[in-house]
Amino acid sequence: MRRFALIAVPYFWxxxxxxxxxxxxxxxxxxxxxxxxxxxxxxLDFSAGWEGFKAFLGALDLENFEFLTTDDLxxxxxxxxxxxAFIATVATLIVGYPIAYGMANAPDHWRPTLxxxxxxxxxxxxxxxxxxxxxxxxxxxxxxxxxxxxGVISEPLTILNTNTxxxxxxxxxYLPFMILPIYSALERLxxxxxxAAEDLxxxxxxxxxxxxxxxxxxxxxxxxxxxxxxxIGEFVIPSxxxxxxxxxxxxxxxxxxxxxxxxxxxxxVAVILLLILIxxxxxxxxxxxxxxxxxx
Amino acid sequence: xxxxxxxTTALLAFTAAAGAQEVRxxxxxxxxxxxxxxxxxxxxxxxxxxxxxDSNEVLETKMLAGGSGYxxxxxxxxxxxxxxxxxxxxxxxxxxxxxxxNLWDLIADRTEQYDPDNAYSINYMWGTTGIGVNVxxxxxxxxxDAPIDSLDLVFNPENMEKLAKCGVYFLDAPAxxxxxxxKFLGEDPDSHDPDVIAKTEDVFMPIRPYIKKFHSSEFxxxxxxxxxxxxxxxxxxxxxxxxxxDEADNGVEIVYNAPKEGAxxxxxxxxxxxxxxxxxxxxxxxxxxxxxxxxxxxxNYVYYANGNKASQEFLVEDVIGDPAVYPDEETLSxxxxxxxxxxKVQRVVTRLWTKIKSGT
Numbered sequence: 001m002r003r004f005a006l007i008a009v010p011y012f013w014x015x016x017x018x019x020x021x022x023x024x025x026x027x028x029x030x031x032x033x034x035x036x037x038x039x040x041x042x043x044l045d046f047s048a049g050w051e052g053f054k055a056f057l058g059a060l061d062l063e064n065f066e067f068l069t070t071d072d073l074x075x076x077x078x079x080x081x082x083x084x085a086f087i088a089t090v091a092t093l094i095v096g097y098p099i100a101y102g103m104a105n106a107p108d109h110w111r112p113t114l115x116x117x118x119x120x121x122x123x124x125x126x127x128x129x130x131x132x133x134x135x136x137x138x139x140x141x142x143x144x145x146x147x148x149x150x151g152v153i154s155e156p157l158t159i160l161n162t163n164t165x166x167x168x169x170x171x172x173x174y175l176p177f178m179i180l181p182i183y184s185a186l187e188r189l190x191x192x193x194x195x196a197a198e199d200l201x202x203x204x205x206x207x208x209x210x211x212x213x214x215x216x217x218x219x220x221x222x223x224x225x226x227x228x229x230x231x232i233g234e235f236v237i238p239s240x241x242x243x244x245x246x247x248x249x250x251x252x253x254x255x256x257x258x259x260x261x262x263x264x265x266x267x268x269v270a271v272i273l274l275l276i277l278i279x280x281x282x283x284x285x286x287x288x289x290x291x292x293x294x295x296x
Numbered sequence: 297x298x299x300x301x302x303x304t305t306a307l308l309a310f311t312a313a314a315g316a317q318e319v320r321x322x323x324x325x326x327x328x329x330x331x332x333x334x335x336x337x338x339x340x341x342x343x344x345x346x347x348x349x350d351s352n353e354v355l356e357t358k359m360l361a362g363g364s365g366y367x368x369x370x371x372x373x374x375x376x377x378x379x380x381x382x383x384x385x386x387x388x389x390x391x392x393x394x395x396x397x398n399l400w401d402l403i404a405d406r407t408e409q410y411d412p413d414n415a416y417s418i419n420y421m422w423g424t425t426g427i428g429v430n431v432x433x434x435x436x437x438x439x440x441d442a443p444i445d446s447l448d449l450v451f452n453p454e455n456m457e458k459l460a461k462c463g464v465y466f467l468d469a470p471a472x473x474x475x476x477x478x479k480f481l482g483e484d485p486d487s488h489d490p491d492v493i494a495k496t497e498d499v500f501m502p503i504r505p506y507i508k509k510f511h512s513s514e515f516x517x518x519x520x521x522x523x524x525x526x527x528x529x530x531x532x533x534x535x536x537x538x539x540x541x542d543e544a545d546n547g548v549e550i551v552y553n554a555p556k557e558g559a560x561x562x563x564x565x566x567x568x569x570x571x572x573x574x575x576x577x578x579x580x581x582x583x584x585x586x587x588x589x590x591x592x593x594x595x596n597y598v599y600y601a602n603g604n605k606a607s608q609e610f611l612v613e614d615v616i617g618d619p620a621v622y623p624d625e626e627t628l629s630x631x632x633x634x635x636x637x638x639x640k641v642q643r644v645v646t647r648l649w650t651k652i653k654s655g656t
Contacts (some may be wrong), residue, residue, distance in 0.1 A: 035381055035568075037361070037362040037383060038360065038362060039360040071647065071649070073650065082396060117525075140523075247654060255650060259353045259646045260643055261356055
């Protein structure tokens with residue numbers, strides 16, 4: 001019984017914080033737009049009883065999902081979000097791994113300080129940090145002034161309002177989410193394994209690729225998920241740093257919601273986004289589990 | 297992150313519970329003399345929370361979601377009309393608004409097309425959508441006879457190509473930019489015919505590469521600083537830019553013109569949401585705004601005309617005497633108004649606008 005209660009707690013949270021909101025969004029995605037509060041129809045009326053519920057179900061349809069297939073804007077935005085998220089995740093990994101590696105190999109008494117430095121930016125609002133990049137990257141900004149000052153460039157670079165700025169923003173914002181899981185994987189790494197590899201004739205670089213990287217695989221995967229998933233739906237970074245040519249699904253969602261005031265279509269966009277994210281993750285975990293079972 | 301959200305929600309819930317003596321106003325950005333807010337608090341003893349937005353669309357989403365927590369909001373005419381039919385507002389109680397007598401019939405007659413009998417709203421400000429230019433830079437690019445009072449300036453690709461170097465901003469407001477392009481084409485600016493609306497794509501696409509940004513509030517500073525030389529924007533905002541440039545004494549000279557082909561006239565109306573936490577305080581705020589001296593103080597500060605006849609004796613010459621703020625009869629007859637789009641047409645308009653903005 002106690003065991004059951006213990007397991008029930010996470011399932012309860014999953015139900016309350018994931019499944020219920022998802023069902024609400026799914027329901028809205030099957031509704032029709034209306035000029036009312038809330039701006040869709042039908043709404044569930046409990047006083048009408050069972051008949052009312054049946055009428056409610058009868059009014060739901062897949063029209064909004066059909067609509068999404070008629071306009072190429074949506075799949076273009078999904079694809080471009082996936083692409084931006086993928087490139088940004090790889091870039092974050094390239095920047096983050098050496099930092100995590102350096103931290104894990106630093107002397108013991110330095111580690112808490114280094115850890116603190118990674119977490120420190122979270123003490124300032126995310127929005128303010130992204131705004132700061134506007135000041136750094138703009139045509140008259142600090143970066144251009146610096147580069148012009150030391151004579152590297154003669155014309156200011158246009159970085160703000162381009163995809164490059166979006167990548168910089170994402171890498172900067174999500175870096176700690178990449179560093180921390182990799183660091184915790186590397187920290188647990190048994191140094192004697194590396195000694196053994198070197199004793200058996202591996203060079204340091206080969207030992208790194210054959211021992212360190214595979215053993216930190218779980219950290220890398222966790223870090224990549226933590227960066228990739230929120231990046232796909234990212235809205236703040238592309239809207240502040242990106243240009244009007246940056247097409248991301250978060251922006252499309254915002255437009256459906258605020259410009260068209262079409263909650264049903266906005267919800268349909270969100271449901272598909274969720275499916276795009278969840279299906280690969282479930283497949284991946286299945287695969288992992290199978291492998292573990294095969295290994296075990 | 298999650299804790300922050302939780303704490304904020306808890307705080308909001310807390311203040312909402314404690315907010316019996318509070319009034320929350322949601323108005324456009326850069327749209328009031330802030331000393332009026334202090335004056336209101338001092339006069340009424342109510343605590344005033346003043347938030348701002350820069351798009352009617354955002355306001356409408358909040359209104360239709362319900363439970364916005366605001367006591368007074370300021371939608372423009374067409375948006376007000378839609379939100380009234382959605383049941384978002386409550387009728388005003390005229391007995392609580394003794395200053396209502398100060399309003400100007402000329403404006404009240406026109407706002408009746410959005411709010412029959414003006415039962416739900418009072419006019420706060422009205423103005424036109426037109427073109428603001430940095431005269432020196434535009435003349436440098438196009439010569440002394442640059443058509444700064446014509447839509448030709450911003451819709452003719454030849455002009456725009458030359459202006460691109462000094463920077464052009466457009467409003468990010470399809471409900472105003474599309475009618476403007478329709479007017480340029482000689483079509484009915486209030487057309488709801490998707491085929492007619494689609495024609496504006498051919499107006500925007502050739503000039504799209506020369507537009508630096510679509511934004512509805514940043515242009516004030518950009519114009520005043522000299523970062524851009526042309527902004528399609530709202531009359532008073534551009535006149536505020538002129539004022540800021542004068543104060544900074546940076547040699548930037550800004551001029552506003554309502555295009556001679558015809559300009560859109562709009563009305564920002566104060567209304568009380570149906571679920572306002574404190575409607576009584578909301579009426580007090582409306583009544584305060586309709587006080588002639590207060591209305592005049594607001595207009596003198598933001599360079600927009602107000603719908604308050606009695607306030608006119610308190611207006612400075614710079615405002616009442618400027619035809620860009622208070623248009624003369626001839627300009628007034630050249631202004632047009634629009635009506636709200638149906639949801640299907642709205643979708644066509646938004647999609648077209650997304651296409652125009654992204655250039656694809």
